[in-house]
Amino acid sequence: SVLNVNYNQPGHDVSPILWGIFFEEINHAGDGGLYAELIKNRALSPKRHGSNLDGYAVVKSEGVDGRIYVSRENPLNSVLDTSLRVNVDSNVAAGQRIGVSNNGYWGIPTRPDYTSYKASFYAKAVGGFTGPLTVQIESTNGSVVYATAQVPSITEEFQKYEVTLTPTPALIQTPSLDNVFTITANGPLTTNVSIFFNVISLFPPTFKNRPNGLRTDLAQKLADAKPSFFRFPGGNFLEGATIEERFAWEDTIGDIAQRPGHMGPWGYYSTDGLGLLEYLEFAEDLNAEIVLGVFTGYALNGESVPPEEMGPYIDSVLNEIEYIIGNTSTTWGARRAADGHPEPFNLTYVEIGNEDWISNDYHLRYAIFYDSILARYPQMEIIATQVVDSRPIPVIDDHFYPGFGWFPDNHRYYDNAPRNGSKIFVGEYATRDNISPEEYANTAAAMDDAAFMTGIERNSDIVIMACYAPLFGHLNNLAWQPDGIYFNGVQSFATPAWWVQHLFSVIRGDTYIPTTSDADEQKFFHVASRNSDTNTLILKMVNTDQNDIQIETVTLEGVTSTRGGTLTVLTGGRWDQNELAEPLRVSPKSQAFNVTSNSFSYTAPAFSLSILEIQL
């Protein structure tokens, strides 16, 4: 077969924001994942959510009697309207202890890079106890104490206490999850003491040391992919199972002790500690364009807010935009400054809802939000999630979760899309087939994705953005498979599918270069571009077949000679996947590409993505 790279016929600009990321709270992607908080159920699920002590247990020395329970009579405040009560039901002798433990999201992690933790909590006591309290990270059976600190005294009123926990270095060399966080009172204590807690919190070092920040290894994996945009907060998480349980951004900002959290649609309560400002700051840290999904009156149970009752929801979205871009003389811009970020963020893309093809009144709601947002913020680019004719659609969000074969068969999906119509945002996609709980995205699935992505890049005059979904899966809570990056509390690994995303994103050109080939179009896929900054010609080739594909002659038309370059290959067995025990089994390998002529042969290995960066 032959492959012609028509460098002498440069085409359209490649969208400068083509490859990005989409985050939503699913599979514990946020709580227990990217959001670095280590304590589970920090806010004790306020009353509205049926308060519970999930994650907590009483800690008591042998012979001591005591219990923990939810106290509804001792709320921390009007938002977090309960507290955790430790009741001392016997005398506690000197040398004995009583208190509470939390086992985190499937274990409290110790790892070599967690050299210091910030612990904080609100506490008060009655019955004559005034402290001290001992704060520790210890093994579940109590035999190892990694770090310990003391709060010298507490009072009868709730106050916030903070300590730093510094683990003994020798104890944290081997990552471990079989640990708990404890707060205890030491004897002697009398039987009528009660100690109350709320917002018990424990943070390891965070990404870029942001307070209330993100888990370093997970955030770094995203940063390493150099995403151009960051879509959040959902997905179904934006809509909520009911209107009441939508992503209400106003409840996700400010002091974490004032965030009620809400029940997410993926089977667990979200603290909303990862809230609007944390998302915005992460976009800033990534240097990524914000793609803001806004709630527009539709929930997953089919409830729609009638147009005549839409006022508060429109105000909420306009306020949200003001919180993001308003200067500090505006109400919500001032609130953002008070929350710690005086500088406005840049915002261009606002997405009206999510997957609203399942409702039957999107045309009405789209028109209302389109008009309201553009009247106040005419500079916004509006993204629709369903084709309706009630208003223009500057950008349409397409989602794809097909089985094997569909992406390769449809790599020309956008070739004939109208060039004068809406721009396209492929806001969610992944090959999704044969997925059992033991299966993550395998090499074959990754290559099907890659085949489609050659079509996205080829059509990036109209397909302006694309992002894989879902991004994250906690290995202990997989509501949706496959995901891009899997993790537990101490380790993480990228799937072959995520490596495809990573490579397409980090190796990019700015001008599309047409390619033609007589190789089997159902198996061999190709796209090229030029990077003017580095003066390279980039050729991406995908083989979705089980056999190698030999391209006897690759010709770089219009290039006389080159200075060689780099060849990066991602390949593996058809069903090969990465896992904790072998996180890099399928991962990219780069080598020098020494060919300097404009004509060469190349064999694309079975199930592979090959990227040539040819120095001109």
Ligand code: AHR
């Ligand atoms: O990515 C998982 C889900 O798929 C998203 O929440 C939703 O938008 C889509 O249906």
